[in-house]
Amino acid sequence: MKSVKILILSLLVLIPLKINSQNSLYDKCCLSNYSNSPLVINSPFDGLYKPNRTDTLYGSPLPYDASFRILIIFVQFKDDISTSSWPNDNDTSGPTYKDSLISNLKNFNNNWWDAYDSHTEPISDYWLELSRGRFHITGSVYSVVLDSNASYYASLIEWERMKIINEHIWIKLNQLYSITWPDYDNWSYNDATKKI
Numbered sequence: 001m002k003s004v005k006i007l008i009l010s011l012l013v014l015i016p017l018k019i020n021s022q023n024s025l026y027d028k029c030c031l032s033n034y035s036n037s038p039l040v041i042n043s044p045f046d047g048l049y050k051p052n053r054t055d056t057l058y059g060s061p062l063p064y065d066a067s068f069r070i071l072i073i074f075v076q077f078k079d080d081i082s083t084s085s086w087p088n089d090n091d092t093s094g095p096t097y098k099d100s101l102i103s104n105l106k107n108f109n110n111n112w113w114d115a116y117d118s119h120t121e122p123i124s125d126y127w128l129e130l131s132r133g134r135f136h137i138t139g140s141v142y143s144v145v146l147d148s149n150a151s152y153y154a155s156l157i158e159w160e161r162m163k164i165i166n167e168h169i170w171i172k173l174n175q176l177y178s179i180t181w182p183d184y185d186n187w188s189y190n191d192a193t194k195k196i
Contacts, residue, residue, distance in 0.1 A: 052135065053135050054067055054068055054134065054135055054136045055133075055134050055135075056134075065106055066106075066136070067106045067138040068135065068136065068137050068138070069137075069138050069183050070123075070139040071140060071141075071142065071179075071184055072123075072140070073141075073144065073169065073173070074094045074095055074098055074144075075143075075145075075165075075169055076088055076094075076143075076144070076146065077146055077148065077149055077153070078146055078148055078149050080145075084096075085097070088145060090145070091145050091172070091176055092142075092144070092145075092176055093143060093145070094143025095143070099141065100121075100122075101121070101141055102121055102123040102124050102138065103116050103121040104138060104139070104140060105138060106136050112128050112132065112133025113129055116128060123137060123139075124136070124137050124138060139184075142173060142176075142179070144176060146165070146168050146169070146172065147172075148168070153165055
């Protein structure tokens, strides 16, 4: 295990979760209308099917500010070598391009092909253009340096290695940042097969 910079943990962690909206009427007007519908099984909001658009749900418009929020997390081991493109000089340094990946806010430009900058918000730009203006992805980017060297994690039993690495990432994120987790995880259990 060389470095977290290898794809396993260079960790462009994209955590797909429910559409986020600051509009408090969202749950009342949109989800409750469909909660008793037989079509809810095919809803892009349940746990079996991830959201596939942020403009409408079964023809009903979603709140104007609805977007699909994701986290992007870059992770390094304590002993990773510092480079010009990815310094390892503090807990939050991360790669030099970390602030040029995604838009934190939804862009309301009517021209979907111009809504996001392809150089500074390529993830938001890609998904909005791919969906022809129907799927806004927004989010935040964080970077952490774990407290242990790569050799420590390599010495762990394979089946527990990822569990411990993920736990250490979680601890570091909560130590270093004030992340509003409900922005990224607003699903709740509905039954054994899906979430809403």
